[in-house]
Amino acid sequence: MSAASAVRGFARRTLALARAEVLHVIRDRASLVQIIVMPLVQLLVLSNVATFAVKRSPVYFVDFDHSPASRGIVTRFAASDLFDIVGQSASPDAANEAMLRGDATLVVTIPRDFERDLVRDKAAPIGLDLNAEKGSAAGIVQSYAAQTLTDYAAELGTEIVPTPRNVIDGPPSEIPPHPGAAHIDVRLRSWYNQTLDYKHYMVPGILVALVTMIGTLLTAQNIAREKEMGTLEQLNVTPIGKAEFITAKLLPFWVLAMIDLMLGLAVARLVFDVPIRGSLVLLMGSAGLYMIVALAIGLWISALVETQQQAMFTSFFVIMIYLLMSGLLTPIDSMPHWVQVASLVNPVRHFVSISRAILVKGAGLAEISTQLVTLAVFAVGFLTLAIRQYRKRAA
Amino acid sequence: MSEAPVVVDDVVKRYGEVAAVDHVTAEVRHGELFGFIGPDGAGKTTLFRILTTLLLPDSGSARVLGRDVVTDLWALRREIGYMPGRFSLYPDLSVRENLDFFASVFGTTVAREYEHIAPIYSQLEEFNDRRAAALSGGMKQKLALCCALVHRPNILFLDEPTTGVDAVSRREFWELLARMRTSGLTIVVSTPYMDEANRCDRVALMQNGRILATDAPAAVAASFERTLLAVRSPDRYRVLLALRDYPHTQRVYPFGESLHLADDRAGIDAARASSEATAFLHDKGFTDARVEPTPPTIEDVFISRMSAVNAPVAAA
Numbered sequence: 054m055s056a057a058s059a060v061r062g063f064a065r066r067t068l069a070l071a072r073a074e075v076l077h078v079i080r081d082r083a084s085l086v087q088i089i090v091m092p093l094v095q096l097l098v099l100s101n102v103a104t105f106a107v108k109r110s111p112v113y114f115v116d117f118d119h120s121p122a123s124r125g126i127v128t129r130f131a132a133s134d135l136f137d138i139v140g141q142s143a144s145p146d147a148a149n150e151a152m153l154r155g156d157a158t159l160v161v162t163i164p165r166d167f168e169r170d171l172v173r174d175k176a177a178p179i180g181l182d183l184n185a186e187k188g189s190a191a192g193i194v195q196s197y198a199a200q201t202l203t204d205y206a207a208e209l210g211t212e213i214v215p216t217p218r219n220v221i222d223g224p225p226s227e228i229p230p231h232p233g234a235a236h237i238d239v240r241l242r243s244w245y246n247q248t249l250d251y252k253h254y255m256v257p258g259i260l261v262a263l264v265t266m267i268g269t270l271l272t273a274q275n276i277a278r279e280k281e282m283g284t285l286e287q288l289n290v291t292p293i294g295k296a297e298f299i300t301a302k303l304l305p306f307w308v309l310a311m312i313d314l315m316l317g318l319a320v321a322r323l324v325f326d327v328p329i330r331g332s333l334v335l336l337m338g339s340a341g342l343y344m345i346v347a348l349a350i351g352l353w354i355s356a357l358v359e360t361q362q363q364a365m366f367t368s369f370f371v372i373m374i375y376l377l378m379s380g381l382l383t384p385i386d387s388m389p390h391w392v393q394v395a396s397l398v399n400p401v402r403h404f405v406s407i408s409r410a411i412l413v414k415g416a417g418l419a420e421i422s423t424q425l426v427t428l429a430v431f432a433v434g435f436l437t438l439a440i441r442q443y444r445k446r447a448a
Numbered sequence: 449m450s451e452a453p454v455v456v457d458d459v460v461k462r463y464g465e466v467a468a469v470d471h472v473t474a475e476v477r478h479g480e481l482f483g484f485i486g487p488d489g490a491g492k493t494t495l496f497r498i499l500t501t502l503l504l505p506d507s508g509s510a511r512v513l514g515r516d517v518v519t520d521l522w523a524l525r526r527e528i529g530y531m532p533g534r535f536s537l538y539p540d541l542s543v544r545e546n547l548d549f550f551a552s553v554f555g556t557t558v559a560r561e562y563e564h565i566a567p568i569y570s571q572l573e574e575f576n577d578r579r580a581a582a583l584s585g586g587m588k589q590k591l592a593l594c595c596a597l598v599h600r601p602n603i604l605f606l607d608e609p610t611t612g613v614d615a616v617s618r619r620e621f622w623e624l625l626a627r628m629r630t631s632g633l634t635i636v637v638s639t640p641y642m643d644e645a646n647r648c649d650r651v652a653l654m655q656n657g658r659i660l661a662t663d664a665p666a667a668v669a670a671s672f673e674r675t676l677l678a679v680r681s682p683d684r685y686r687v688l689l690a691l692r693d694y695p696h697t698q699r700v701y702p703f704g705e706s707l708h709l710a711d712d713r714a715g716i717d718a719a720r721a722s723s724e725a726t727a728f729l730h731d732k733g734f735t736d737a738r739v740e741p742t743p744p745t746i747e748d749v750f751i752s753r754m755s756a757v758n759a760p761v762a763a764a
Contacts, residue, residue: 062555069552073538073545080540080579287536287595290500291553292525446521447503 066293070301074275078305088271092263092313096320100256108134110194113148113157114141115180120168122209126161126179129205135197148182158184159194176212252325257408258381260317264340265347265376265401268310269368272351275302276443277364289445299356299440303348310344311337330415336408339421342428343404349435350400356442375401400431451514452477453603453634454499459508461494461657468494469505470657476636477650481629484638485645485746486654492638493533494657496607499636500530513602526554529601531592533608533638539581543572543591546580547598554599561598568594568624586617593624604628606637610644622647642747653750660753665746672744672752674698674710675721679729681707681737690732694725701751708748709739 078085112130116123130136139156140147151157162180170177181198185191199215206213279285288298315337321327329336351368358364376382378392379401385393396402403424410416418425454476461469469491476482484492497503499512501521510517515524537546544558547569551558562569568590575583580591589609596604606625610618622644625635629649637648645651646665653660653668661668679700681687688707691700698712711721718741729737 065555066553069549073541073549076541076545077538282539283532283534283536284538285536286502286532286534287530289502290525290528290530291550292522293553446501447497 062292063294063297066291067297067301067304070288070293070298071304074301074305078309088267088309089313089316092260092267093316093320095263096256096259096317097324099259100252100321100325109137110135110158110197111139111156112136112159112161112198113139113151115143115145115148115160115162116141117143117165118163118167119143122168122171123163125209126163126202126205129201130161130198133197133201135201152182152184155184158191159198161198171209171211171213175210176214178214181215253327253413254409256321256325256327257412258379258405260314260321261343261401261405261408262376262379262381263317264310264314264344266372267313268306268344268347269351269354269372270365271306271309272302272348273354273358273364273368274361275306276352276355277358277361281360295440295443295445298443299349299352299436302352303345303436306348306351307341307344310348311341314340314344327412329412331411331417335418335421336411339404339407339411339425339428342425342432343400343407345432346400346404346428346435349432349439353435353439353442356439356444375399378402379405381405397427400428403427403431451511453513454482454636455511456495456499457509459495459498459505459510461491461498461503461505467491467657469498471508472654472657472659473508474652474659474662476634479629479632479634480649481625481635481637481647483645483648483651484636484654485640485642485651485750486638487640489656490640490654491657492654493607495654496530496605496636496638500528500605501525526599527602529596529599529604531589531596531604531606531609533611535580535588535592537580537588537592537595540579542577542579543583544576546591547594550595551598556599558598561600564600565594565597567627568597584617585613586620589613589617589621590624593621597628601633603634603636606635608638608640610639610641618644642745642750645746651746653746653753655750655754661749668749669744669746672710672749673714674712674752675716675718676742676744676748677709677711677718677722677725677739678703678742679707679709679725679737679739680705681729681734683734687729687734687737690729690734691725694728696721696724699752703747708742710748710752 078088114127114130116127127138127141131138136159140151142148145162148157148160148162152160160180160182162182164178164180167177167179179202181195183191183195202213202215276285279288293301318329318336322329350371354367354371355364358367378388378396378399379385380396381401385396385402388396407416407421407424407428410421414420452475454474456472456474459469459472460467472491472495484490484495486492494503498505499510499517501517501524504518512524513527515527517524538549541549547558551561558565558569572587572590572594575587580588583591593606593609596606610621613621618641625637626647629635639645645668648665650662650664651668652662661671663671679687679691684702684707688700688702691697691707691709694700694709696711696713698710700707700709702708709725711725713721722739722741726737726739729739
């Protein structure tokens with residue numbers, strides 16, 4: 054057989070099988086709707102949920118000073134949509150209760166003689182008690198509060214020294230003036246995402262998670278379903294080669310995943326205002342490469358297992374690990390060292406960082422080339438595994 | 449091609465302790481309609497899957513169309529047509545789409561093969577757009593046969609093609625096979641139905657992974673060594689119990705409407721055997737029982753051979 058006719062045979066058999074695969078998808082209207090609509094709905098909903106930004110934090114004021122300066126502070130907090138004032142009194146006990154009840158996340162204690170110290174010494178202490186049950190949120194609220202106070206002090210040409218304390222179960226107590234308190238000067242400046250809009254950061258990640266899940270699950274079920282239905286038996290007696298079979302199974306779902314991704318990107322841009330600073334072509338190209346990896350993993354699982362149920366469980370196992378170790382929800386830098394090393398073999402991690410780099414930072418080919426090469430290696434590796442795993446003959 | 453299209457030599461396939469195919473040796477001749485006959489679990493499907501390159505034998509060898517099923521599988525897959533016992537076409541694709549699919553996989557088109565598959569396809573054509581899942585059992589089998597034939601195979605393997613199909617469709621299907629056989633195509637078929645054995649040129653009786661006998665159906669039937677009597681009585685069950693005590697009973701079993709009684713005396717005259725059996729039943733009070741000699745069928749042969757194989761098991 055000549056090389057040309059071998060290639061023609063490969064193409065003919067692959068396309069015949071891919072065409073049948075497309076017909077399966079089109080016939081199954083319910084699944085088609087799920088494949089297209091579900092990720093979009095999830096994107097719309099989850100993008101609003103997954104945010105690190107803390108807004109309208111409930112604040113309780115304990116004002117022992119009752120001065121224009123202390124009232125100025127309250128006004129500043131009231132004016133910010135980051136805070137919501139839930140109470141104000143001169144009673145630490147009332148503040149204590151509010152925090153215990155969970156009504157207040159932050160208690161600001163303004164000591165007696167606050168204004169006098171401010172005028173006389175150009176500096177005065179102030180107490181910040183935080184409910185640190187939710188660790189990361191407490192940190193964020195603290196920095197917001199410190200910033201608000203610093204801004205106010207700057208206006209007055211003075212200095213306010215906040216004394217933050219994290220409270221989990223212990224009651225807040227009256228803050229004794231802290232002459233030696235550390236001077237906290239919080240100057241947040243977020244590069245690339247100046248307004249620190251978490252959606253810009255989260256939406257691309259969620260989109261990656263969704264297309265990964267859809268793609269991997271669809272392909273993971275595919276061969277397993279043919280095994281269950283018995284259609285594989287007939288197919289295995291035909292001259293369809295292993296590589297042809299895997300290619301034909303991959304192609305239609307690759308197209309579907311790319312459609313999903315494009316729709317998702319449109320939602321991200323139009324609904325969530327996510328910037329697309331880099332090249333869209335580069336992004337889609339990287340996505341195309343990444344989807345080969347995600348689908349090949351699914352096909353490998355599918356060739357490995359016997360039933361659709363096994364395929365589902367195995368894929369969920371793999372996807373959960375991949376997603377949670379991808380830096381999608383939690384920064385990889387804060388994971389234990391071994392996890393950071395392990396996550397290098399996680400294709401999701403690489404694509405999450407590629408998509409964020411292109412979308413938010415406007416990265417070009419040079420900046421993401423290492424990750425692209427890594428993905429290409431994964432693509433070849435997982436495709437090889439899938440092809441080798443698929444058996445046309447039982448032992 | 450001088451070698452027989454199917455040559456099976458001492459093939460063994462085990463699943464754990466159970467030998468699904470237990471030292472099977474068989475040969476199918478050119479242009480023959482060959483049947484593997486046996487109950488469920490006899491090893492027919494396992495043997496078919498070995499012959500169609502889907503399963504590796506543990507030992508022994510098999511050649512189909514002169515090619516080794518283990519080493520020459522890719523060439524073989526182009527030349528054999530296989531219809532698995534379980535319906536294996538895509539249920540969500542239409543009749544035509546299924547056919548088109550298998551045609552293009554083998555590098556041909558339905559239009560090019562039309563003449564070849566027309567005898568069967570003509571019966572399906574009006575359902576071209578119907579999904580395979582919505583076809584009746586008989587129609588599904590015809591579609592599967594079409595798909596197995598669309599690439600002009602040199603040999604056809606049909607694994608229990610008539611199981612789960614109604615009686616009329618079964619007869620039609622066998623008539624189709626007989627017609628296809630006249631074109632010189634070698635057809636290997638398996639079935640659990642003994643009455644279908646007579647449709648084959650030659651049959652192999654299979655039981656517990658072994659071949660009990662291989663011959664033309666008439667010759668297999670003629671190999672029944674005992675005198676066989678048919679016993680008819682309105683009180684079949686009690687007559688059956690009574691005949692178990694008849695001193696010359698080799699074996700007695702229900703057969704259709706009647707009972708079959710194999711006399712254990714070799715070479716005894718049939719008329720004498722039946723009159724003695726009648727006399728025995730009259731003594732027992734079954735005056736309306738009628739006993740007459742009957743020609744043995746393949747099923748009788750099967751039951752006798754099967755019991756012989758099973759005897760040690762039953763004793764244990």
